[in-house]
Amino acid sequence: SDEGASAGAATEPPKKHPKGVILGKDGKPCRACNTFASFTAQSKSTLKAAAAPGPPKDCPPDVEQLGRSTWTLLHSIAATYPSTPTPKEQSDIKSFMRLFAKLYPCWVCAEDFQNYMQKKEVEAGSRDEFGNWLCEAHNEVNRKLGKPTFDCSKWEERYGTDMAD
Numbered sequence: 001s002d003e004g005a006s007a008g009a010a011t012e013p014p015k016k017h018p019k020g021v022i023l024g025k026d027g028k029p030c031r032a033c034n035t036f037a038s039f040t041a042q043s044k045s046t047l048k049a050a051a052a053p054g055p056p057k058d059c060p061p062d063v064e065q066l067g068r069s070t071w072t073l074l075h076s077i078a079a080t081y082p083s084t085p086t087p088k089e090q091s092d093i094k095s096f097m098r099l100f101a102k103l104y105p106c107w108v109c110a111e112d113f114q115n116y117m118q119k120k121e122v123e124a125g126s127r128d129e130f131g132n133w134l135c136e137a138h139n140e141v142n143r144k145l146g147k148p149t150f151d152c153s154k155w156e157e158r159y160g161t162d163m164a165d
């Protein structure tokens with residue numbers, strides 16, 4: 001838990017562009033931290049982008065595409081996590097989540113998620129436990145963004161790997 005606790009604290013990144021766009025640690029607009037619409041609103045190639053209904057398929061992901069794909073991966077990992085994990089499997093998933101929260105490309109998302117994980121430690125005693133912990137974590141982000149919360153009794157139905165007849 002002491003790993004890298006102070007890393008990055010020395011250089012406080014600039015937070016926002018005058019147009020409300022979140023900047024990356026390099027001081028440039030951060031694509032993974034903004035929606036396609038807000039990212040393109042500040043760029044010079046706005047005219048082309050403004051005409052498009054959404055990001056072209058071959059564009060790097062914005063904060064929403066990245067988020068959707070990531071939640072799919074995380075909940076799918078929960079769905080294949082063992083019902084009765086060994087101590088090693090439990091420590092692996094905790095390490096994975098800790099590193100995930102450090103490396104997530106949207107740094108503002110990552111910071112909030114790291115804070116959340118400090119308040120609500122990863123629960124990994126069983127598939128049920130981890131799946132519910134993750135569902136609650138996702139709901140916390142939903143609340144922050146003003147999105148509806150998800151009924152966590154249904155997470156396995158949504159992401160489980162059992163094939164329906």
Ligand code: FAD
Nearest residue numbers: 063064067068070071108109113135136138139141150155
């Ligand atoms: P998503 O939230 O991406 O969800 C995808 C699908 O998962 C939903 O359609 C629904 O079927 C299902 N679902 C919804 N809630 C749950 C749940 N609780 N449990 C199980 N399944 C569920 N975006 C920001 O703008 N700011 C942030 O700070 C931010 N932080 C993030 C932190 C993390 C760790 C991640 C992975 C993403 C974060 N995002 C953030 C992205 C954000 O959560 C959404 O992914 C993005 O806004 C797209 O939302 P969406 O409406 O498509 O649904």
